[in-house]
Structure formats: structure tokens, C-alpha cells
Amino acid sequence: MYGKLMRFGVLMLALGMALSACSGTSGKQEETAAEKTGSVATKVVRDQFGEVTVPVQPKNMLVLDSIYAECLIEMGVTPQLVSFVPEIEPEYREPYFNDHGVKMIAAEQYQYNYEQLLQLAPDMILLRGAGLEKDAYDDLTKIAPTVALDSNSEIEDAIPKLADIFDKKEEGSKVLAEYREKAGQTREKIAAAIGDKTVMVLRVEHNRYRYMGAKSSDSSAFFYQTLGLNSPEAIKDSTDWFNQFSLEILPEINPDFIFLEDRVLVGYDTTKSMKELKESKVWNGLEAVKNDRVFPLKTNDFTVGVGPVGSVRLMDYIAEKLAP
Numbered sequence: 001m002y003g004k005l006m007r008f009g010v011l012m013l014a015l016g017m018a019l020s021a022c023s024g025t026s027g028k029q030e031e032t033a034a035e036k037t038g039s040v041a042t043k044v045v046r047d048q049f050g051e052v053t054v055p056v057q058p059k060n061m062l063v064l065d066s067i068y069a070e071c072l073i074e075m076g077v078t079p080q081l082v083s084f085v086p087e088i089e090p091e092y093r094e095p096y097f098n099d100h101g102v103k104m105i106a107a108e109q110y111q112y113n114y115e116q117l118l119q120l121a122p123d124m125i126l127l128r129g130a131g132l133e134k135d136a137y138d139d140l141t142k143i144a145p146t147v148a149l150d151s152n153s154e155i156e157d158a159i160p161k162l163a164d165i166f167d168k169k170e171e172g173s174k175v176l177a178e179y180r181e182k183a184g185q186t187r188e189k190i191a192a193a194i195g196d197k198t199v200m201v202l203r204v205e206h207n208r209y210r211y212m213g214a215k216s217s218d219s220s221a222f223f224y225q226t227l228g229l230n231s232p233e234a235i236k237d238s239t240d241w242f243n244q245f246s247l248e249i250l251p252e253i254n255p256d257f258i259f260l261e262d263r264v265l266v267g268y269d270t271t272k273s274m275k276e277l278k279e280s281k282v283w284n285g286l287e288a289v290k291n292d293r294v295f296p297l298k299t300n301d302f303t304v305g306v307g308p309v310g311s312v313r314l315m316d317y318i319a320e321k322l323a324p
Contacts, residue, residue: 045165048129048150049137054165055123055145062105062120062144064112064127066093067153070307071162073100075171081120083107087266090298090305092313109266112136118143128152153218153306155179175308186315187228193323199229200255200288201297203242204273205263211245211253213238219302222311227318250282257293257322258286264299295321 041056062081063069066089069082073096082097084104097104105120107113117125122144129148140146147165151158156176163172201212201223214224214231220241223229230236232253235243262270277283288294298305301314 045147046150047146048132048148049134052145052147054147058122058124060120060122061124061126062117062122064125064140065153066097066304067155067307067310068126068128068149068158068162069102070096070309071155071159071175072166073102074175074308075159075163075166075168077166077168078102079126081105081122085109085266088264088300088304090300090310090313092310093305096309112140114139114143128158153303154221155306155308155311156221159308179308179311182312182315183226186319187226189319189323190227190229194257196230197256198232198254199223199257199259199322200232200235200253201259201261203261203263204270204277206268206270207273208244209247209273209277210242211235211238213240213243215239216241219306222302222306222314223318227315247277247280247282250286254286255288257295258288259295259297259318259321261297261299261302 042053043056044051044053046052058080060081061079062083063072063079064083066082066084069079070093072079078100079102081103082105084094084097085107086094088109094104105116117140125140125144125146127140127146127148129150130152132148137146137148149158149161149165151161159172159176160169163169201219203210203212212220212223214220214236216239218241224231232255234249234253262274283289301310301317304310305314
């Protein structure tokens with residue numbers, strides 16, 4: 001997921017002399033101890049790779065996942081620094097971070113600039129553990145104590161673990177309660193409008209097409225579990241997040257509604273694929289297309305914009321299209 005990361009020989013020597021983190025056996029996120037080290041209060045937490053000693057009150061925390069940064073802010077913990085990839089962030093997030101005084105550090109997608117991170121002098125680093133390579137984690141621990149949260153981007157899973165680390169269980173429960181209430185209202189509104197009609201998320205990529213599986217995690221869970229949307233029968237048992245398919249099977253899938261994603265990725269061009277789709281007889285023969293039941297879906301909104309704030313915005317957008 002994070003790609004092959006560049007190593008800098010000279011830099012690694014410098015990193016070895018910088019702040020180091022403690023790692024040990026794997027386990028669930030939880031605070032296990034608190035102690036004084038010099039004048040800085042610390043505690044031991046568990047992450048995806050083991051135990052980590054972190055400051056009780058970080059003064060220069062760097063979050064390498066903007067979804068997690070949003071979760072923390074909504075729980076009353078404002079990080080000082082957040083990694084920010086402008087091309088893939090939802091529109092609302094930059095002003096959101098600005099409003100909360102979080103400094104955004106421009107970054108490349110799937111890359112870590114270790115020299116840049118070292119210069120930031122964080123006293124704690126927090127990022128998503130799902131898909132993280134151990135070598136990348138080890139390099140980050142040479143910069144500052146690093147917590148690789150044993151989670152993905154689903155806030156139902158991530159928020160309780162973040163709340164444990166920062167002693168914000170009550171606040172985390174409140175954020176999730178509000179999220180669930182909103183989700184329930186949206187689910188009922190959509191169900192009343194479309195009943196058991198089916199919804200497909202179709203991703204247009206460079207030289208290929210993929211559909212979202214209904215039994216995966218991340219945004220799949222958001223669409224098909226949180227909002228209770230029905231997947232077309234032909235693809236309802238897919239456990240992969242996105243599945244490649246040929247346009248010729250679209251009539252077999254035959255969704256009542258389609259959310260169409262024109263995939264955004266740095267250095268990516270979907271122009272040819274989108275043109276071929278729109279000109280396809282198979283595409284234009286679908287009832288969803290003929291009945292104007294195809295709606296655009298921004299990559300940034302449903303892959304990166306799924307924090308507590310972004311999820312509500314996405315719910316409103318989906319409801320606006322399915323239950324106007």
C-alpha cells in the first residue's frame with residue numbers, strides 16, 4: 001500500500017541518533033502504563049507492532065493520516081502537524097485543518113520524505129497500521145516514537161482505539177453516537193425512497209473498470225452496511241474492495257443506481273477509459289443510464305474524506321441523489 005520507500009544512507013545514520021521508539025510484541029491498542037522520564041510524562045501504549053513509549057501530552061505530534069487527524073480533532077485532541085496530499089484530499093479538509101490550527105505538511109502519495117519528517121522534529125508520530133510495511137515503520141521510529149494504529153480507515157474501528165491512546169473514551173463514544181444517529185436517519189430516508197433497489201459503485205481507472213465489493217471493509221462497509229444499500233445480486237458476495245470486470249457483464253449486474261467514480265490518482269489518466277465507457281452500447285443500454293440514475297462520486301470524498309466530518313457530508317450527498 002505504501003509503495004517501495006526510498007532509503008537514504010547518510011540520513012539513516014542521522015536518524016539512528018535521533019529519537020527512538022520502543023517496539024515489542026503485537027497486540028491491541030491500549031494504554032498499559034504511565035511514568036515520568038525526566039521532565040516529560042510518558043506512557044506505554046500498544047500498536048500493531050508492539051509496545052511504544054509516547055508522551056502523555058505530545059507537544060509536536062505528527063499524524064500521517066488525515067482521517068485520523070480529523071477523528072482526533074473531533075474528540076478534542078488537536079495534533080500540531082498532519083501529512084497532507086493535496087491531490088487526494090477532499091475540498092473541506094484544508095479549511096477544516098486551518099480552522100483548528102493544524103499545520104499541513106505537503107507530501108507525495110504513498111511516499112515518506114524522511115529528511116523532511118526529521119526536520120519537523122515531532123515528539124510523536126501516529127499513522128494507520130493497516131498495510132504498513134515493517135521497514136517503513138522501523139524507519140519512522142528512528143525519527144520519533146511511532147504508533148501504528150492497529151486499524152484501517154473505518155472510524156467505527158479507529159476511534160475507540162484512538163480514544164484509548166489519548167484517554168478520550170467518553171469523547172470518542174459521543175462522536176460515534178452522533179455518527180450512528182446520523183447514519184440511521186440517512187439509512188431510513190434512503191430505504192423509504194428506493195426500497196430494495198440496488199446500488200453499484202463503478203470505478204473508472206486507466207485502461208480498466210472495477211466495481212466495489214459489498215462485503216469488504218472501508219468505504220464498502222460505509223455504503224452497504226452503514227447506509228444499508230443493496231448490492232446487485234450478481235456481485236453481492238464479493239469480499240474484495242474493488243474487483244476488475246469486463247463491460248460486457250454490465251447487463252448481468254444491471255444495477256438500479258450507479259455511483260460513478262472517475263479515479264483520481266497522482267500521475268493517473270482515465271480519459272480514454274471514461275470515453276470508451278460513455279460510448280459503449282452496453283453502458284447506454286442500462287436502465288440506470290437511460291433513467292438518469294448515474295451519479296458522480298469523487299475519489300477524494302469516499303476514500304480519504306471519511307472521517308467524522310466527511311462521512312456526514314458523504315451521507316448527505318448519497319441521500320440527496322437517492323432520496324431527493
